[in-house]
Amino acid sequence: MNRARVLTPAVALVLVAAVVAFFVATSGGSTKTAMANGAPSPAISVVQTSLGPTLVGANGRTLYLFEGDKPNRSTLSSAGLAIWPAFTSTQKPQAGSGAAAGEIGMIAGSGQVTYHGHPLYYYVGDQKPAQTTGQGLNEFGALWYVLSPRGNAVVGAPKSTRSSGAGAGQSSNAGGSSYGY
Numbered sequence: 001m002n003r004a005r006v007l008t009p010a011v012a013l014v015l016v017a018a019v020v021a022f023f024v025a026t027s028g029g030s031t032k033t034a035m036a037n038g039a040p041s042p043a044i045s046v047v048q049t050s051l052g053p054t055l056v057g058a059n060g061r062t063l064y065l066f067e068g069d070k071p072n073r074s075t076l077s078s079a080g081l082a083i084w085p086a087f088t089s090t091q092k093p094q095a096g097s098g099a100a101a102g103e104i105g106m107i108a109g110s111g112q113v114t115y116h117g118h119p120l121y122y123y124v125g126d127q128k129p130a131q132t133t134g135q136g137l138n139e140f141g142a143l144w145y146v147l148s149p150r151g152n153a154v155v156g157a158p159k160s161t162r163s164s165g166a167g168a169g170q171s172s173n174a175g176g177s178s179y180g181y
Helices: 009-026 031-036 078-083
Strands: 043-049 052-056 064-066 104-106 113-115 142-146
Antiparallel strands (some): 043 052, 064 142, 104 113
């Protein structure tokens, strides 16, 4: 068999992630594009999902927190951002239905939006509004969770136990966020 024609699972995963990230970026996943076109400020809202009331951003897409982050500071690698694109904006988003305006912030210099101090991310595996397929994943060194309207990690009912290797063997913090709020 010709070795040049065989893709390893890791290479295939990277290629799929790159293609998905491209489609997310070109399909309105970035609020920076909307802002440049004069669209209204993006909003953070709350919708009912299979995990209960959950924060969503642009187009009803579920927002996640990364337990490896620090308060108001993202620690996710560029490889991680290809799978978990940051929710960014050129201005502070508005609080939509069910969200608390006082909990919304931004990380200076990056434009990444925060809620209750948690940097926010989308998951490229979520293709429809209110999907939560990233819930409980252990990727890039820590666990990923959707957020409740109060800004806490919803740690119940993880959908998957797969890991990216970097965080293999880590366990869930049943008390919520690993950085204590």
